[in-house]
Amino acid sequence: MAKRKLAVVMAAALLAAGCGPRAEAPKTDAAPEAPRVALVLKTLNSPFFIDMEKGAQEAARRLGVNLTVQAAEREVDVDKQMQIIENLIQTGIKVLLVTPSGSKEIAPAIAKANKAGIRVVVVDTRVDAGAAKDAGITIDSYIGSDNYEGGKMAGSYLVQATGGKASVGVLEGIPGHETGDQRLRGFKDAVKDAKGIKIVASQTANWERDQGFTVFQNMLEAHPEIDAVFSANDMMALGAVEAIAAKGKTGKIKVVGYDAVEDAKKAIADGTIVGSVAQFPSEMGRVAVETADKLLKGQAVPAEQLVRIDLVTREKPAGTAAGGKQ
Amino acid sequence: MLNSATARRARELGTLVGLVLLVGLLSVLTPHFLSVSNLLNVMEQTSINAVIALGMTFVILSGGIDLSVGSLLALSGVVLAWALQGGWPVPAAILAGLGVGGASGLVNGLLITKGRLPAFIATLGMMSIARGAALVFTSGRPISGFGAGFRQLSTARILGVPGPIVITIAVYALGHFLLTRTRFGRYVYAIGGNEEATRLSGISAGFHKTMVYVLSGVASGLAAALLTARLNSAQPIAGINYELDAIAATVIGGTSLSGGVGTLHGTLIGALIMGVLRNGLNLLGTSSFFQQIVIGVVIITAVLVDSMLKPSAK
Numbered sequence: 001m002a003k004r005k006l007a008v009v010m011a012a013a014l015l016a017a018g019c020g021p022r023a024e025a026p027k028t029d030a031a032p033e034a035p036r037v038a039l040v041l042k043t044l045n046s047p048f049f050i051d052m053e054k055g056a057q058e059a060a061r062r063l064g065v066n067l068t069v070q071a072a073e074r075e076v077d078v079d080k081q082m083q084i085i086e087n088l089i090q091t092g093i094k095v096l097l098v099t100p101s102g103s104k105e106i107a108p109a110i111a112k113a114n115k116a117g118i119r120v121v122v123v124d125t126r127v128d129a130g131a132a133k134d135a136g137i138t139i140d141s142y143i144g145s146d147n148y149e150g151g152k153m154a155g156s157y158l159v160q161a162t163g164g165k166a167s168v169g170v171l172e173g174i175p176g177h178e179t180g181d182q183r184l185r186g187f188k189d190a191v192k193d194a195k196g197i198k199i200v201a202s203q204t205a206n207w208e209r210d211q212g213f214t215v216f217q218n219m220l221e222a223h224p225e226i227d228a229v230f231s232a233n234d235m236m237a238l239g240a241v242e243a244i245a246a247k248g249k250t251g252k253i254k255v256v257g258y259d260a261v262e263d264a265k266k267a268i269a270d271g272t273i274v275g276s277v278a279q280f281p282s283e284m285g286r287v288a289v290e291t292a293d294k295l296l297k298g299q300a301v302p303a304e305q306l307v308r309i310d311l312v313t314r315e316k317p318a319g320t321a322a323g324g325k326q
Numbered sequence: 327m328l329n330s331a332t333a334r335r336a337r338e339l340g341t342l343v344g345l346v347l348l349v350g351l352l353s354v355l356t357p358h359f360l361s362v363s364n365l366l367n368v369m370e371q372t373s374i375n376a377v378i379a380l381g382m383t384f385v386i387l388s389g390g391i392d393l394s395v396g397s398l399l400a401l402s403g404v405v406l407a408w409a410l411q412g413g414w415p416v417p418a419a420i421l422a423g424l425g426v427g428g429a430s431g432l433v434n435g436l437l438i439t440k441g442r443l444p445a446f447i448a449t450l451g452m453m454s455i456a457r458g459a460a461l462v463f464t465s466g467r468p469i470s471g472f473g474a475g476f477r478q479l480s481t482a483r484i485l486g487v488p489g490p491i492v493i494t495i496a497v498y499a500l501g502h503f504l505l506t507r508t509r510f511g512r513y514v515y516a517i518g519g520n521e522e523a524t525r526l527s528g529i530s531a532g533f534h535k536t537m538v539y540v541l542s543g544v545a546s547g548l549a550a551a552l553l554t555a556r557l558n559s560a561q562p563i564a565g566i567n568y569e570l571d572a573i574a575a576t577v578i579g580g581t582s583l584s585g586g587v588g589t590l591h592g593t594l595i596g597a598l599i600m601g602v603l604r605n606g607l608n609l610l611g612t613s614s615f616f617q618q619i620v621i622g623v624v625i626i627t628a629v630l631v632d633s634m635l636k637p638s639a640k
Contacts (some may be wrong), residue, residue, distance in 0.1 A: 072614060073615075073618060086367050090358045090361070090367060102468065108558055174466070
């Protein structure tokens, strides 16, 4: 009987193994022991990070960089991300490109990479300055877009689109998450001088579409006067759009989102969202790999590399600004 | 037909053989797997799940289930972090975390024994309550940045072995003693085997059952301390789905979900199998999507073998 058990476990192990070499194969045939670069994303089930991976893979092919891409199952799973980084350190990578799942929680993992002599480039989400100082870590470069400026861009557009008079409901990202906090800060700074703009409610919907729906539905019950929305990402904005439709208020409430994902661009064309701040994740991925290439060659890299942002509206549709542009 | 003792031994051996095979296979597939630093790395990564699974094993042995462990980890973690930032001495802060876990476990236990709620329902409710409490307590924000003294829990090396591994081994030794050498342990098996008979033989089943949930809560509190030290941060959204990892480690280790059958060392091996699989798949560059499939297959395989080994199941 024990033999039977043995056989099944072995089968499972073989299955496990079967998945590995296939993913590995294309990378090993050219230069088997080339210095390796790892890109650790927050997750691979969001269009934003899939675009980033695409940009990185293209640059890697062009430059002949030996790149491996990994991600945790869930975007907020900080410990899983740390485990992935620890495991990658074991494989002897030379450069770590990482989009931190937690601005503070990433610091101990980066400290471990530093200790192993691995160069670190942070992409998209910044590492909290205090946590970085506390852990005494070195980051070679930061690549991302300026979320504060993006928030301001969204705020200014909301002022313009509402003629400077609106009761605004805000959908925030996960509290303590640097990206969302910066967008919110930028937005508030942009609207604070417009006397007619009042933020009447502000709550988190944890970046998610379904929560955006319910949270905004409740917000609208409590504050029926709301006639404008700023959402720290498009997924929540799209949820709010559904809630607005359910209430029969489509067209009466101006929604401004962030990220300009595909669905949001469609909503902008339909007029259910008035504008969204576009980021360029594939460009972030490209710049990240180019930076890794420079580090491998011993060249200097800038401490900060900001990737452009752009406002997408009905009058000024995505066009060249498409995030997933090939 | 095999008698049940032989079957159990075969099952235990099978789990161990599974782990050894997996280690052997990964050693061949990737040169990075079999090194002292990577093996310590895997064990350190496994420690948090292993500690939670220890509590879970007691609960499942007693015929129950505890779905609240991931949320209790978050709640204990933020209370511990709050105490540390309030300038409490490190041991007192850790005790506060363990206390919150234990107290929540006590509520679970009382709801199940006095309130006669199914364990599934009581701990499902607690899962939501504790998660909400952690979020309310922190306004949803992580609490971060602790002194080096507390972080020793994660950074200390004892004869080159990382602290979390030493702690895990110590609590498993303690748990094993509790389970096999004390009356409490015997009663846990007895309650899981046949609660009615245990009660009729004059044993206070309710008390021992309640204590099992307290133990599980305390284990979550300890896991919270390890995780908080490791990340230098306590998140109110930490530990989501950790109950499922702990249940998986327990059943892969051969503990029967219907109670009364299983061992702690089995659970430890189960947790290691999961940790080694994840580590190995990372080293091989396999995507997280595949990893989920593989882990699912291993869970089902382990339980399938259990049911095949059972002498003529009804």
